[in-house]
Amino acid sequence: MRDAYREAGVDIDAGDALVERIKPLAKGTHRPGVIGGIGGFGGLFSLMGRYKDPVLVSGTDGVGTKLLVAQKLGRHHTIGIDLVAMCVNDIVVTGAEPLFFLDYFATGKLAVDEAEAVISGIAEGCRQAGCALLGGETAEMPGMYAPGHYDLAGFAVGAVERTNMILPEHVKKGDALIGIPSSGIHSNGYSLVRSLLIDSGLFDLDADRADLGRTLGEELMVPTRIYVKDVLSARERFDIRGVSHITGGGLPGNVPRMLPEGLGAELWRGSWRIAPIFELLHKTGQLTEHEVLRTFNAGLGMVWVVPQDQATAVAEAYGGTVVGVVIEDAAQDVHLT
Numbered sequence: 345m346r347d348a349y350r351e352a353g354v355d356i357d358a359g360d361a362l363v364e365r366i367k368p369l370a371k372g373t374h375r376p377g378v379i380g381g382i383g384g385f386g387g388l389f390s391l392m393g394r395y396k397d398p399v400l401v402s403g404t405d406g407v408g409t410k411l412l413v414a415q416k417l418g419r420h421h422t423i424g425i426d427l428v429a430m431c432v433n434d435i436v437v438t439g440a441e442p443l444f445f446l447d448y449f450a451t452g453k454l455a456v457d458e459a460e461a462v463i464s465g466i467a468e469g470c471r472q473a474g475c476a477l478l479g480g481e482t483a484e485m486p487g488m489y490a491p492g493h494y495d496l497a498g499f500a501v502g503a504v505e506r507t508n509m510i511l512p513e514h515v516k517k518g519d520a521l522i523g524i525p526s527s528g529i530h531s532n533g534y535s536l537v538r539s540l541l542i543d544s545g546l547f548d549l550d551a552d553r554a555d556l557g558r559t560l561g562e563e564l565m566v567p568t569r570i571y572v573k574d575v576l577s578a579r580e581r582f583d584i585r586g587v588s589h590i591t592g593g594g595l596p597g598n599v600p601r602m603l604p605e606g607l608g609a610e611l612w613r614g615s616w617r618i619a620p621i622f623e624l625l626h627k628t629g630q631l632t633e634h635e636v637l638r639t640f641n642a643g644l645g646m647v648w649v650v651p652q653d654q655a656t657a658v659a660e661a662y663g664g665t666v667v668g669v670v671i672e673d674a675a676q677d678v679h680l681t
Contacts, residue, residue: 358454358456358484361456362454362456362459362460362463362482363382363383363482365456365460366382366460366463366467367381367382367383369460369463369464369466369467369477370382370467370476370477370478370479372467372471373467373470373471373475373476373477374476375443375474375475375476376394377389377390377391377394377443377444377476378444378476378478382479382480384479386479387444387446387478387479388478389443389444389476389478389501391443391503394503395503395505396505397505397506397507398503398504398505398506399438399440399503399504399505399506399509400501400502400503401435401438401440401501401502401503401504402435402499402500402501402502403431403432403434403435403499403500404431404497404498404499404500405427405430405431405434405497405498406427406430406495406496406497406498407423407426407427407430407496407531408531408532408534408535409534409535409538410423410426410531410534410564411423411493411494411495411496412493412534412538413534413537413538413542413561413564413565414565415492415493415494416542416549417549417561417564417565419561419565420458420461420462420465421461421462421464421465422465422468422565422566422567423462423465423496423565423567424447424462424463424464424465424466424467424468424469424496425465425466425468425469425472425567425568425570426465426469426530426531426567426568427447427465427466427469427496427497427498428445428466428469428470428472428473428475428498428500428570429469429473429530429531429567429568429569429570430498430530430531430568430591431445431498431499431500432445432469432473432475432500432502432570432572433568433570433571433572433589433591433645433646434500434589434591435500435501435502436502436571436572436575436576436587437510437575437587437588437589437602437646438502438504438509438510438511438587439504439508439509439510439575439576439579439584439587440502440503440504440509441474441502441503441504441572441576442473442474442475442500442501442502442572443475443476443501443502443503444475444476444477444478444500444501445466445469445470445473445475445476445477445478445498445499445500445501446477446478446479446480446481446498446499447463447466447477447480447481447496447497447498447499448480448481448483448496448497448498448499449462449463449480449481449482449483449494449495449496450482450483450485450488450489450494450495450496451483451484451485451489451493451494451495452484452485452486452487452488452489452490452491452493452494453484453486453491454482454484458494459482459494462494462496463480465567466480466498469567469570472570472572472573473500473570473572473573474572474573475500475502475572508579510579510584510585510586510587510602512586512602512603512604513604514585514586514649515585515586515602515603515604515607515649515670516585516651516670517607517670517671517672518652518669518670519585519586519649519650519651519652519669519670520649520650520651520652520654520655520666520668520669520670521599521609521611521647521648521649521666521667521668521669521670522647522648522649522650522655522658522659522662522664522665522666522667523615523616523643523644523646523647523664523665523666523667524571524574524644524645524646524647524648524662524663524664525569525616525617525643525644525645525663525664525665526569526590526619526641526643526644526645527566527567527568527569527645528563528566528619528621529564529566529621529622529640529641530568530569530591530641530645531568531591532591532592532594532639532640532641533592533639533640536625536629536639537564537625539629540625540628540629541560541564541624541625541628544628546628547560548560549561549564555620555623555624556620556621556624557620563621564621568645569645571589571645571646574662575587575646575648578648578658578661578662581661582650582654582657582658582661583650583651583654584648584649584650584658585649585650585651586602586603586648586649587602587646587647587648587649588601588602588646588647588648589645589646590641590642590644590645590646590647591641593638594636594637594638594639594640594641594642595611595637595638595641595642595644595647595678596634596637596638596677596678597638598647599611599647599678600676600677600678602647602649603649603670603676605674605676606672606673606674606676607670607671607672607673607676608670608671608672608673608675608676608677608678608679609647609668609669609670609671609673609677609678609679610668610669610670610671610678610679610681611667611668611678611679611680611681612667612668612680612681613680613681615665615666615667615668616643616644616665616667617643617665618642618643619643622636622640622642622643625640633680637680644667647667648664649670
C-alpha cells in the first residue's frame with residue numbers, strides 16, 4: 345500500500361518504533377508523583393502530600409551549537425545530559441527540587457538509533473537530577489533541517505516550599521562567594537569554540553592532547569555538570585543565601601542575578617582553577633580576560649553565597665573555593681581584583 349506521508353519524508357512507523365524504544369528509558373527515571381507513563385497526550389504528576397505551600401518553578405533551554413559538535417563527531421549519547429542540565433540547574437538556584445522533565449527532538453529525517461542515543465542521555469540526566477522524564481515530542485520535518493541535523497529543547501518543572509526559597513533578599517553585604525567547579529565548557533559559547541577550534545582547521549579533534557588529558561573532541565563533548573543534588577544537600581546543611589548558574593554571559597552576566605539591589609560582587613583573580621580548555625581558547629583566539637569571562641564559565645559552573653563563618657566548611661564539603669565577597673555597589677556589577 346502506498347504511504348504518501350512517507351514519500352513526503354515523514355516516517356510514522358519510525359516515530360512509533362522510537363517511542364517503544366524510549367519507554368523503558370523513561371520508566372527508569374520515574375519517581376514518586378508520576379502517574380502513568382509515556383504515550384499519552386500529557387504527562388501526569390501529583391504533588392499530593394509532598395508540600396504544604398509549594399511554589400512551582402519552571403525552566404526551559406536548549407544546548408545551542410554544541411549540537412553541531414556532537415553531530416560532527418557522531419557522538420550523541422551525552423548531549424541529552426547537557427539538555428537536562430541547562431534546565432534543572434536553572435531551577436535549582438531557587439532551592440526547587442526538579443520533579444519532571446520534557447524534551448522536544450526535531451529533525452529533518454528521523455534516524456531511530458541516533459534519536460535513541462540522544463534520549464538515553466536525557467534519561468541519564470534526569471537520573472542525575474532526580475527528576476522524571478515525563479514525556480516529550482519527536483518532530484520529523486523534511487526541509488526544515490539539513491541531513492544529519494537535529495535540534496533539542498527541554499522543559500523542567502520543580503517545586504519548593506515557599507518558606508525555603510533561595511531569594512536575593514537573603515544576601516547580605518560581606519557574605520562569602522563560593523565557586524563550584526564546572527566540568528568544562530558546559531553548553532555556552534560554542535559558536536566561538538567552533539570558530540576557534542574546529543572551523544579554523546588548526547586542531548585535530550581526534551588527537552590526544554597532553555594539556556587536556558584526552559582528545560579535543562572528547563573535551564568538547566564533556567557534558568554539563570548537574571548541580572541539583574549538591575545544591576539541595578548544601579541547603580539542608582548550611583545557610584545557602586544565593587545561587588547563580590553560570591551560563592551565557594559568564595560570571596559578569598550571571599552572578600548579579602542572585603544579588604539584591606545595592607549589592608555587587610568582588611571576585612578575586614587566581615582564587616579558582618582555570619581549566620586548560622579555557623587557556624587554549626584564550627591563547628588561540630587571543631581573547632581578552634573580559635571576553636573569556638563574559639563568554640564562558642571560566643571554570644566555575646555555579647557561585648553560591650554563604651555567611652563568612654560557613655565559607656570554609658561549604659567550600660570543603662562541595663569541592664569549591666572561596667572566590668570573593670559581596671560588596672556594596674549600586675550598579676550590581678562584578679569587580680575583578
